[in-house]
Amino acid sequence: MNATGIGAAVRRKEDQRFVTGKGHYTDDVNRPGQCHAYFLRSPHAHARIKRIETKAAAAMPGVLAVLTGVELAADKIGNLICGWMITSKDGSQMKMAAHPAIAHGKANYVGDPVAVVVAETLAQAKDAAEKVNVDYELLPALADPAKAQSEGAPQIHEIAARNTIYQWHLGEAKAVEVAFNSAKHVTKLDFINNRLVPNAIEPRAAIGEYDSGSESLTLWNTTQNPHVARLVMSAFVGLAPEHKLRVIAPDVGGGFGSKIFIYPEEVVCLWAARKVGRPVKWVAERSEAFLTDAHGRDHVTHAEMAFDAEGKATALRVKTIANLGAYMSTFSSSVPTYLYGTLLSGQYEIPAIYCEVDAVYTNTVPVDAYRGAGRPEATFVVERLIEVGAREMGIDPADLRKKNFIKNFPHQTPVIMTYDAGDYHASLKKALEVADYGGFGKRKRESARHDKLRGIGFSTYIEACGIAPSQAVGSLGCGVGLWESAEVRVNPTGTVEVLTGCHQHGQGHETTFAQVVSERLGIPLENVSVLHGDTDKVQFGMGTYGSRSGAVGISAIVKALDKIEAKAKKVAAHMLEAAEGDIVFADGKFTVAGTDKSSAWGEVALNAYTAHKFAGQELEPGLKEGAFYDPTNFTFPAGCHICEVEVDPQTGESEIVAWTAVDDFGTVINPMIVEGQVHGGIAQGVGQALLEGAVYDKDGQLVTGSLMDYCMPRAHDLPALKVEMTRTPSPSNPLGIKGCGEAGAIAAPVAVINAITDAIGSEDLAMPATAQAVWQALQKAQDRRKAA
Amino acid sequence: MPAVALTVNGKPVTGDVDPRTLLVQFLRENLRLTGTHVGCDTSQCGACVVHVDGKAVKACTVFVWQIDGANITTIEGLADPNGPLHPMQEAFREHHGLQCGYCTPGMIMTAVDMVNRKGHDLDDPTIAISAAAPATITS
Ligand code: FES
Numbered sequence: 001m002n003a004t005g006i007g008a009a010v011r012r013k014e015d016q017r018f019v020t021g022k023g024h025y026t027d028d029v030n031r032p033g034q035c036h037a038y039f040l041r042s043p044h045a046h047a048r049i050k051r052i053e054t055k056a057a058a059a060m061p062g063v064l065a066v067l068t069g070v071e072l073a074a075d076k077i078g079n080l081i082c083g084w085m086i087t088s089k090d091g092s093q094m095k096m097a098a099h100p101a102i103a104h105g106k107a108n109y110v111g112d113p114v115a116v117v118v119a120e121t122l123a124q125a126k127d128a129a130e131k132v133n134v135d136y137e138l139l140p141a142l143a144d145p146a147k148a149q150s151e152g153a154p155q156i157h158e159i160a161a162r163n164t165i166y167q168w169h170l171g172e173a174k175a176v177e178v179a180f181n182s183a184k185h186v187t188k189l190d191f192i193n194n195r196l197v198p199n200a201i202e203p204r205a206a207i208g209e210y211d212s213g214s215e216s217l218t219l220w221n222t223t224q225n226p227h228v229a230r231l232v233m234s235a236f237v238g239l240a241p242e243h244k245l246r247v248i249a250p251d252v253g254g255g256f257g258s259k260i261f262i263y264p265e266e267v268v269c270l271w272a273a274r275k276v277g278r279p280v281k282w283v284a285e286r287s288e289a290f291l292t293d294a295h296g297r298d299h300v301t302h303a304e305m306a307f308d309a310e311g312k313a314t315a316l317r318v319k320t321i322a323n324l325g326a327y328m329s330t331f332s333s334s335v336p337t338y339l340y341g342t343l344l345s346g347q348y349e350i351p352a353i354y355c356e357v358d359a360v361y362t363n364t365v366p367v368d369a370y371r372g373a374g375r376p377e378a379t380f381v382v383e384r385l386i387e388v389g390a391r392e393m394g395i396d397p398a399d400l401r402k403k404n405f406i407k408n409f410p411h412q413t414p415v416i417m418t419y420d421a422g423d424y425h426a427s428l429k430k431a432l433e434v435a436d437y438g439g440f441g442k443r444k445r446e447s448a449r450h451d452k453l454r455g456i457g458f459s460t461y462i463e464a465c466g467i468a469p470s471q472a473v474g475s476l477g478c479g480v481g482l483w484e485s486a487e488v489r490v491n492p493t494g495t496v497e498v499l500t501g502c503h504q505h506g507q508g509h510e511t512t513f514a515q516v517v518s519e520r521l522g523i524p525l526e527n528v529s530v531l532h533g534d535t536d537k538v539q540f541g542m543g544t545y546g547s548r549s550g551a552v553g554i555s556a557i558v559k560a561l562d563k564i565e566a567k568a569k570k571v572a573a574h575m576l577e578a579a580e581g582d583i584v585f586a587d588g589k590f591t592v593a594g595t596d597k598s599s600a601w602g603e604v605a606l607n608a609y610t611a612h613k614f615a616g617q618e619l620e621p622g623l624k625e626g627a628f629y630d631p632t633n634f635t636f637p638a639g640c641h642i643c644e645v646e647v648d649p650q651t652g653e654s655e656i657v658a659w660t661a662v663d664d665f666g667t668v669i670n671p672m673i674v675e676g677q678v679h680g681g682i683a684q685g686v687g688q689a690l691l692e693g694a695v696y697d698k699d700g701q702l703v704t705g706s707l708m709d710y711c712m713p714r715a716h717d718l719p720a721l722k723v724e725m726t727r728t729p730s731p732s733n734p735l736g737i738k739g740c741g742e743a744g745a746i747a748a749p750v751a752v753i754n755a756i757t758d759a760i761g762s763e764d765l766a767m768p769a770t771a772q773a774v775w776q777a778l779q780k781a782q783d784r785r786k787a788a
Numbered sequence: 789m790p791a792v793a794l795t796v797n798g799k800p801v802t803g804d805v806d807p808r809t810l811l812v813q814f815l816r817e818n819l820r821l822t823g824t825h826v827g828c829d830t831s832q833c834g835a836c837v838v839h840v841d842g843k844a845v846k847a848c849t850v851f852v853w854q855i856d857g858a859n860i861t862t863i864e865g866l867a868d869p870n871g872p873l874h875p876m877q878e879a880f881r882e883h884h885g886l887q888c889g890y891c892t893p894g895m896i897m898t899a900v901d902m903v904n905r906k907g908h909d910l911d912d913p914t915i916a917i918s919a920a921a922p923a924t925i926t927s
Contacts, residue, residue: 200888253889286833673884
């Protein structure tokens with residue numbers, strides 16, 4: 001390892017611009033002649049749009065256009081689509097309803113855009129929007145996914161009877177039934193995986209610009225995957241052919257999944273820019289983000305686990321209703337299916353699993369991937385069942401886990417996945433030591449002396465990252481390949497630009513990707529630039545989500561670097577007058593094996609371009625290579641998190657007093673950045689467990705629509721986190737990387753709930769476990785005890 | 789349109805503004821000082837914090853006419869552009885105190901204010917609580 005190579009905690013290159021306020025986020029971009037868009041949104045969850053009167057608004061000062069779904073349809077702007085086809089158990093295809101960028105005929109959630117006003121200034125656009133008159137006919141609304149399929153529930157889209165999008169299943173129902181019939185113990189649980197609002201700190205934004213000379217469109221957009229956005233807006237929405245549409249995702253202020261999707265607003269900005277002949281800018285307000293960013297989670301689940309007399313899990317049965325909201329967002333269908341059902345084996349050898357998922361429409365904002373996406377929900381199911389099972393059977397929860405761990409790899413689960421490598425004992429063992437599990441009893445007694453209830457909760461989670469082998473996901477219904485691309489451009493002076501199809505919005509790729517190049521080529525970190533987020537620079541790429549940038553994106557860079565090295569060796573062979581096979585490349589130097597004849601990296605780079613030492617007709621001049629890397633498997637980061645809480649029985653308030661995280665991410669490029677990812681993930685997971693929950697009332701109004709009503713975690717909600725690692729490199733990619741972006745958010749919620757339920761001695765506790773919820777659970781448990 | 793005159797990062801600036809113009813809008817749109825960002829519309833996130841007469845203020849809570857004559861420091865003016873980073877900027881960088889960088893200018897300006905106010909009395913709990921409740925114009 002060199003000082004800035006793989007494994008070094010180097011400080012981030014991108015931070016210089018961020019700490020000085022020189023980042024360039026979409027809202028920091030201002031185009032000459034730019035005007036502003038303001039969206040008028042439906043205040044009703046479900047309403048027929050009978051008429052929209054725009055004349056008065058159009059006459060307001062500064063107004064350039066007032067556009068509705070009528071004009072959008074007239075211009076034949078296509079619908080937004082969901083790109084993952086799910087097939088129901090009866091063989092029918094999922095029921096994807098039309099999703100126009102501006103509601104046409106009917107509004108289906110509070111926040112559904114019904115008109116857009118484009119004006120010289122934002123203030124003028126807002127003033128004019130007040131003059132738009134929409135005549136609504138209110139329809140009964142549906143917000144509760146558990147009620148979506150009932151007889152008489154409001155019907156949202158004609159195409160989906162009983163609001164059912166698909167009824168999917170995975171696994172062997174028969175084998176599961178047989179196992180349950182002979183079970184010694186069965187643990188059963190009902191729970192809701194609470195609905196979350198992503199709240200990336202930078203609100204979504206878009207600027208559309210039309211160049212009539214070249215008849216091309218440019219979009220600046222807060223997106224995690226500019227190429228996918230371009231593909232969808234070109235091939236499906238039909239805004240412009242791909243080669244006439246440029247998408248730029250500059251610095252992006254967090255995403256957590258919510259900026260993967262293609263949203264109505266960017267479509268409208270591009271469309272409107274062409275109509276008014278001026279660049280059109282839109283920036284979401286936070287209140288607008290609450291109403292319109294795709295939400296996360298929102299599962300209603302019943303789950304059962306069967307155990308034999310020794311406590312070995314013999315089967316798992318899961319039935320989930322997943323709320324996908326009013327329309328199917330870009331990847332929504334995959335989240336409660338192939339990102340959920342396939343992880344239900346957890347870290348355990350469970351011989352039989354059967355999972356059924358009904359996805360439903362409701363009059364709420366669309367639901368799609370949010371940090372972890374399906375895997376936190378799966379982990380919650382498995383880790384709650386194991387923990388509660390252990391308590392019911394009187395087995396130590398750590399011991400029950402050990403008894404059921406998968407020990408041999410590769411391991412084929414009953415739900416598609418083949419785990420390639422792991423050591424679940426190692427991470428549990430280390431976590432037990434770091435958390436001083438042996439001393440818990442003493443700490444519990446101490447807490448009791450201060451009238452506090454102390455509890456401990458485990459989460460031995462697993463996730464599938466590095467998405468994904470293209471053929472495999474294609475066979476499961478995914479509409480795109482999930483490989484990644486890279487291009488390595490060596491300049492004549494030996495400095496390097498790396499172009500990647502990944503996109504950074506907090507992950508630090510400009511540093512970690514450069515570290516890989518620095519190590520491989522033996523050049524200083526500052527001689528490497530990482531370019532991303534512009535479809536005119538990077539040819540194609542799949543973007544960043546699902547903890548894929550390391551496992552897939554870096555692998556593509558490694559593949560391109562292999563080609564660079566091979567080509568550079570050819571150049572060096574000519575320079576050193578040696579056979580190509582005798583050239584050894586190490587520490588930034590090309591040496592003829594067994595001699596002291598060598599050329600430095602910079603000399604070889606220069607010679608590749610001067611092309612004086614070789615026949616340019618036989619060996620192409622230049623030093624630039626590209627690669628597409630398609631992974632051979634998912635990667636399987638896993639680990640053990642242990643949460644310790646103190647609950648005040650008088651108030652129900654829970655305080656997290658200790659947190660241990662031991663994660664196995666395989667090879668780590670930059671431990672400082674990885675630790676930061678773990679911290680952030682845990683904070684988000686703690687947010688879900690203790691504080692966050694999107695609440696729609698029965699009329700479909702979002703009652704948690706601001707940071708005042710929707711509680712985000714803050715510094716004082718978290719203790720100092722103990723973060724450790726174990727390492728079993730992934731055999732499925734060249735560097736052995738597994739991915740670390742989502743682990744915390746996957747592991748944390750169930751660790752917290754396991755800890756609080758341990759403290760209060762009751763399993764009947766929903767997320768978010770607010771002081772009120774915990775206090776009520778305590779009272780209920782007391783009443784039960786009194787009655788018994 | 790009220791006329792305002794301010795000192796921003798040591799330079800005098802003037803402008804005629806619509807009375808509803810917020811300080812953060814004036815900084816970002818009129819002066820093109822885009823280092824200060826907007827993260828919410830309810831004055832809760834702290835992304836927009838700048839210093840007004842030496843005190844941390846959420847620039848989204850103040851109309852620019854309210855502070856006519858004030859001395860403003862933004863992230864762009866915290867350190868000499870040609871010199872080294874301010875120690876707080878350096879500390880954020882050194883200790884990986886940021887990821888996406890969007891709110892970072894506001895967090896740095898808040899942190900500088902905390903040190904100015906509390907100095908050596910700052911300990912972990914105080915930092916956690918103060919970070920959760922950045923100052924506003926009224927504090
Ligand atoms: S922008 Fe959120 S507090 Fe000012």
